[in-house]
Amino acid sequence: MSYLSPLLNRTGAVQAGGLDAGVAAHYGDPNREQRLLAGYLGKPGSAVVDLSHRGVVTVTGPDRLSWLNTLSSQDTTKLAPNVGTELLLLTVQGRIEFDARVVDDGETTWLIVESGEAAPLAEWLNRMKFMLRVEIADVSGGWAVLGSVTEVPEWSEHLVWVDPWPHIGVGGYSYAAIPEDQHPGLERPWREYLVPALELEATVGDRPLAGVWAAEALRLAAWRPRRGAETDEKTIPHELDLLRTAVHMNKGCYKGQETVARVHNLGRPPRRLVFLQLDGSLHTLPAPGSEVLLDERVVGTVTSAAQHFEIGPIALALVKRNVDPDAVLTVNDNGEMYPANQEIIVATDAGQVVGRQTGFLRAPR
Known part of the structure; x- marks a missing residue:
């Protein structure tokens, strides 16, 4: 049976379809919900978004961060607790297989993915365990995700993924045609809180809810790509400007790295x-x-x-x-x-980095 959020019982809730089936598209007034979510009515973050259809995978064990580093596009070896990052798992041809939001609590690494992707991701990771000290679990049934544009002080006990977008990460590289300090994504700070599924309704309480239509509108205005929407079977990270947040250009070998480096240094994304x-x-x-x-x-x-x-x-x-x-x-x-x-969003000459004079494209660190 497909997932249906208990928050669909709230007054006015209309279920979304497609990638967001199982949660509310809106609660009767999409325009007002968007204003609430963005902070144009009341204080910023007064509304939150039900994202409980998202998948959640955990990785535990002492080798978890070094192991994820060998598999993914991101350098996770020095990932500090409670710091959000993003990683990609690629095919040999450099095409995006999985795009995961990542946060570590000091003992467990939490991977938040799109609805329906947790089981395939857990299966993929389990095939790559070999003899390393890691354990992988699809815990989607026990956890829910709530989205907000700002910090919710009342939820300080919950683990939160803070979206790094649009800041250029360590080892990252911008393919945008504008400098980082002019990027529209700066107007959309984004957080995703992990709460026990059985506590979802109690955690939300009487806080105003915004549907996923509101969250999607802010995402698009921030130029933020989404797995399953902006991706298809051919997508490489360069096409979506994902080198800024999800790829570390100076880390060791991982599947797909050759394509990432070749397009970046010698070619241009198609x-x-x-x-x-x-x-x-x-x-x-x-x-x-x-x-x-x-x-x-x-x-x-x-x-x-x-x-x-x-x-x-x-x-x-x-x-x-x-x-x-x-x-x-x-x-x-x-x-x-x-x-x-x-x-x-992605510059027409992106990828031709040798001799390029637009210095803002390089990561500042």
């Missing part, structure tokens, strides 16, 4: 993520998978779309690298046409 400001006259949103057109030529695909309380209808899309960054594009959703202005 696609790039863009932010689209959509024409709002249709009062609808294009579905994920809608074609992105330049004139009449298909040059990409919409990955996510949302209605932002300030900006209006917005989307993220993957387009071919050589698409003119100044061109007005059109989104085609089964004949419904949406003119779209693009904002560059």
Whole structure:
């Protein structure tokens, strides 16, 4: 039986679909919920988001951090307790297999993944144990996740993953066309709290809830890619600007590293993520998978779309690298046409790092 959050019993709750099936899309007023979540009504963080459909995997044992370091794109050897990071598990071709939010409490490493991915991730990790002192468990049934844009002091006893986005991590590298201090992701600090599933309703209490539609709108405006939305079977980290938070360029060998290094040092990613400001006259949103057109030529695909309380209808899309960054594009959703202005997320010349003069692209450490 598929998961259904007990918070769907709250007044006005309407269940989401797709990646977020099992939790609420909204509770009757998506626009107000988004304002509450962003801190435009009341104090910042007054609303929280039910993300209890997320998967949770734990890794215990004295070798856990050094072992994850050998498997993943991230350097976890010096990961301090209660510091959030992000890691990717890649194929030999450098394509993203898993994208995990990571926080360690000093004894256990917690990996938060999308709904339905915990069991496959635990199985994948168990195949890689060999003789190392690690134990892997899918604990999704016992734990729930709650999202907030700011710290919730009342939840200080709960372990929290703080999203590193959009800050360029140690060993990271930005593929964005703007410097870090101008990145729109700075307007969306993000936390995900781990709470026992049986305490979910009590933990939320009478705090206002925002649905995942509100969280998604803020995510898109922050240019934050999401596994299962902005990714497909071909996606490499460079296309989504994930080298800034999820890849350490100076660490040792891991599966997929050769592709990561080759594209970074010698080539350019074949696609790039863009932010689209959509024409709002249709009062609808294009579905994920809608074609992105330049004139009449298909040059990409919409990955996510949302209605932002300030900006209006917005989307993220993957387009071919050589698409003119100044061109007005059109989104085609089964004949419904949406003119779209693009904002560059991944620079058109990203990957050509040798001799590049835009110094803000390099990690500051």
